[in-house]
Amino acid sequence: MISFNQVSKRYGGAGGYEALKSVALVINPGEMVCITGHSGAGKSTLLKLMCAIERPTSGSVLVNGQNIGTLPASAIPFVRRNFGLMFQDNKLLYDRNVFQNVMCPLDIIGFDAADAAKRVRAALDKVGLLGKEKALPVTLSGGEQQRLSIARAIVHRPSILLADEPTANLDAAYAVELGELLRSFHQVGVTVVIATHDEQLAARLQPRRIVLEQGRITT
Amino acid sequence: MKNWLRQHRRSLTTTLARLARTPLASLLNISVVGVALALPLAFYVILTNLQSLAQDKAPTPQISVFLAMDAQASDAREIDNRLKKHAAIAKFRFIPRDQALAELKEKAGLSDVIASLGRNPLPNGFVIDARENTSAALEKLRDEFKAWPKVEHVQLDSTWARRLDATLQLGRLIVLVLAALLAFALVAVTFNTIRLQILTQRAEIEVAKLIGATNPFIRRPFLYYGAVLGLAGGITGWAIVWAGLWLLNDRLGSLTQLYGTSYALRHLSLPDAASLCAFAGALGWLGAWLSASRNLAEFDPE
Incomplete structure (x- = not known):
């Protein structure tokens, strides 16, 4: 599903900072993978390369057989639609209410309005925000915002869910809850890739572990 | 096809909502475009009036x-x-x-x-x-x-007709130059307006791109905005000229009455008015397209 072949990523030209060094890995469909490591080890970069937010400096990243490095810019949106993305900073739209935020991906794909509304409600139900459709994101707690972010990530039923530090801003109880949500997606066949330095989360989910250290995979 | 139509309808409603959300700024933008268009338009209307007047008074040289x-x-x-x-x-x-x-x-x-x-x-x-x-x-x-x-x-008796013709040709050239300049101004105004909009909607555009929006999808509401701005500006320009002529005709009526004749300036013909609005709309679209293409490129992956 996702395969990295001798992938390096360097920021800022030839003499710049090398975030990833000759990384090779394969993630199979339906797997749950945790990428751990210190901050600055390259976890976020790895995720960004998977969903074509960035292109590799050398090596190849294949997603469903397509080489992200050589894909034209016009094809990248269609690669992204395979993914559900959860960002470290959520990236919610604060001038839109909960319902409209989750509607976003369906708008982009071009769903029929009635069909889309059903899907949005189903996604909100799944994360327990069904009663807050009309609320603005600022009125939600940190945990709720994170769940809203999940709802938006999964509303178009992607085959891969990428989560960057999903528990970073959550207290322990919320983190457990969120872990269970991620597990439930894994159980219905979604490939889940989590970048985290939260050892407890990794321990609970018992996923396959990939440990990064200074841009290299150590296990 | 149905999907495509739906997306366009949605873009249009988004655009109109955007215009309505900032009524003052929208009105000012439309006025700028309208005034800019009114100037060459007024000149053009006067010119066509002169031309038809000349044709009435002097048919082909005999x-x-x-x-x-x-x-x-x-x-x-x-x-x-x-x-x-x-x-x-x-x-x-x-x-x-x-x-x-x-x-x-x-x-x-x-x-x-x-x-x-x-x-x-x-x-x-x-x-x-x-x-x-x-x-x-x-x-x-x-x-x-x-x-x-x-x-x-x-x-x-062709001498004076020739002189008139030369004068009208000069007038036509002036209208063309003015129109070209102000068409450029219209493109510049929309370019800048759209650039500001893109800046204020950075977050929204960034998220949309991250979750798989294509460039045409993101560009579309901006293009609509540009076209609507141009179109509304065209209508405003036409209205300004119409009101100006109406005022002039009022005065002109009493003036010519004193000379025992009657004369009224003719308004812009409907096909002319329609092509003006279409032209203004197209220019707005062009300005928006240039702006969106330039300013959206920075969201692409490195």
Whole structure:
């Protein structure tokens, strides 16, 4: 599903900072993978390369057989639609209410309005925000915002869910809850890739572990 | 197809909502475009009025041939025959001296003066329309007619028509230059407006791109905005000129009444108004497209 072949990523030209060094890995469909490591080890970069937010400096990243490095810019949106993305900073739209935020991906794909509304409600139900459709994101707690972010990530039923530090801003109880949500997606066949330095989360989910250290995979 | 239509409808409603959300800024933008368009438009309207006025007063340049006072009816017939055979002449009319006198009496109200003359001072004449109205062709004909027997005088009344034509052409050039300049201004105004919009919607655009929006999808509402801005500006410009003409006509009516005539400036014709609005809309779209293409590129992956 996702395969990295001798992938390096360097920021800022030839003499710049090398975030990833000759990384090779394969993630199979339906797997749950945790990428751990210190901050600055390259976890976020790895995720960004998977969903074509960035292109590799050398090596190849294949997603469903397509080489992200050589894909034209016009094809990248269609690669992204395979993914559900959860960002470290959520990236919610604060001038839109909960319902409209989750509607976003369906708008982009071009769903029929009635069909889309059903899907949005189903996604909100799944994360327990069904009663807050009309609320603005600022009125939600940190945990709720994170769940809203999940709802938006999964509303178009992607085959891969990428989560960057999903528990970073959550207290322990919320983190457990969120872990269970991620597990439930894994159980219905979604490939889940989590970048985290939260050892407890990794321990609970018992996923396959990939440990990064200074841009290299150590296990 | 249905999906495509739905997306376009959604873009249009988003655009209109965006316009309505910031009514003051939208109104100002539309006014800027409207005023910019009104200037060359007003010039154009005045020009077309002048042109039609000129056409009413001076039809195609004609050649008048006056026979000598002592010319006989046979001489007139001879000229008549020559004119009939002439290839360069579209049509001509013989005006007998008696008819000319009668017309003069009727037209100018000079019957008293003419009656006091005792005899008819007017010669027989021909009024000739040439096939070709270039000044060179007309002058050649004039010289030819002059040499005919019993022709006293040949008059070519094309000079002032030519002057008028040259003036109108100059006016047309000025309108074109003005229109080009202000079309550029319209593109610049939309370019800048869209750039500001993109800046204020950075977060939204970034998220949309991250979750798989294509560039055309993101660009579309901006293009609609540009087109709507141009279109509304065009309508505003047209309305400004219409109101201006209406005011002028009001004054002009009372002025011309004092001279015993009536004259009113004509408004922009409907096809002209429609093409103006379409043109303005297209320019707005172009400005938006340039701006969106430039300013959205930075969201692409490195």
